Amino acid sequence: MKKITVKLLKTLPTRYVTNGIILILALFIYGIVGSYLIMGLNLIDSIYYAVITMATVGYGDYTPHTGIQKIFATTLALGGVALLAYVFNIILTNFQEKMSEYSKGAMKMRAIENMDDYYILCGYGRVGKVVFEELTRRNQNIILFEKDEEILESIEENDSVVVIHKDATEDDLISKLAGEKCRSVIISTGDDVTNLFIVLSIRESNPDAWIVSRASKEENYSRLRKAGADKIVSPELIGGKDLYYESTRPHILKITVRHTVDEIYDEFKIISKYGCTLENIQYHIPGIETPLTRKINTMDIKDGKQFRDYLEKNVEQKEAIENLYSLVNNTHSHIISGPDRATFIKLVDELKKHEEILGINLSKKEVTEITRKNIK
Incomplete structure (x- = not known):
């Protein structure tokens, strides 16, 4: 705690420290000059009187008698009290701010450690x-x-x-x-x-x-x-x-598969199970290198259920999807983002049990060669 306190005090804003020093010097000079000219003291005694009056100690060895001497002593004492209060307030306020920042910083570091x-x-x-x-x-x-x-x-x-x-x-x-x-x-x-x-x-x-x-x-x-x-x-x-x-390029997977519309939800369950996100789907028309791309951007199993239920209630929409699948001979690619490569390995292994996987991270030309075989 001692080290932290010293460190915080060292971080006082320079302008505040400078202002405090200037005010102390100005009041000290005022005290010395006033003691010499008004109180009639010599230089050493003037320095001594200025210090004890500014500090409000007042030993009583030098007592003002005339009106101007009393006014001078009063202003010097009040100036000393006000200056001490100002400097103390600056130090205390800045110390509290720095302690608050330090506390918040420690909380942030703990939050990061828990990630x-x-x-x-x-x-x-x-x-x-x-x-x-x-x-x-x-x-x-x-x-x-x-x-x-x-x-x-x-x-x-x-x-x-x-x-x-x-x-x-x-x-x-x-x-x-x-x-x-x-x-x-x-x-x-x-x-x-x-x-x-x-x-x-x-x-x-x-x-x-x-x-x-x-x-x-x-x-x-x-x-x-x-x-x-x-x-x-x-x-x-x-x-x-x-x-x-x-x-996320190290954790992006492009998997080219072949399956029917009825198998969409089963596939989505597996992707969601491993905490992966289905970014988009590319439908590969035979012989055409550039695929039709459909953005998905979801990892929530609820979205998969809603899509399944929608197709069950809307026969025409399901037929439209089936026509698209028929056009591409059920061949399409999924762009999937995930936490790491190890997760992708498990994901692919499980998908292999439910659908035909044609390749992983295939180029456009490689996919085109596969789809050309489907041209009659």
Whole structure:
């Protein structure tokens, strides 16, 4: 506790300390000059009288007699009391603020320690907000670094979201957090120099960290790559959502399968069982390289049940889906995001028991070769 108290006192704002010293010196000079000219004391006694009067000690060895002497002694004593109260209030207020910040910081670190894994997001601007929303929608744990306090007021912290009001370029905390539990570091500030500095800081102490950085200018791609960024994204070209997709690239699975409409719900149950998110479905028309893509973006089993019930109640819609499946010969690909590769292995093993799997992470050309065989 003693070390913490000393550390907090050392962090007093410089301007407050400077103002306090200037006021003390001004009052001290006033006391010395007044004691010399008004009280008629010599220099040594003037210094002595100024000190004891400012401190309101008053030993009584020098007593003011005339009216001007009494006014001088009164103003000097009141000035000393007011100055002591001012300085004490500054120290106490700042100490309380720093103690509060320290307490909040300790709570944030405990929340981070309780997370199994998390994403680190640097910057909550126009692009960072989109990435934050994408991560939140998928129930991911997030540690957000943002130096603008006004921006942070709109963000509600909880067990899955920890907000750190610090400049990532001036603090080494981000490098400490970008360890084994960190899935990805997403750097989304609008300044390429800032992004470059953050990449260098993280890569220096975390050679295995997965780092995705925003780049506002194309000419900075190579600099960020050399600094250690695994992926460089220009949101101006492809949008903020791709920052999320790139950050999860090690945990994105494309699985090409063949099954009927009646097996959709069984497949969805398996995907949901392993905590994975079905991002979208690609329907492969025989002989055509570019697939028809349908965005899904869900991991909730309730969504699967609602879709199943909807098809059961709406025969025409079910027939439309069956016609689509017939067009692609029941061949399509699922883009699935998940927590890790080990989960994907279990997911694929279970899917193999229920449907025909044609391939994993196949390229467009490989899928096209498969579908060409279905052309009559």
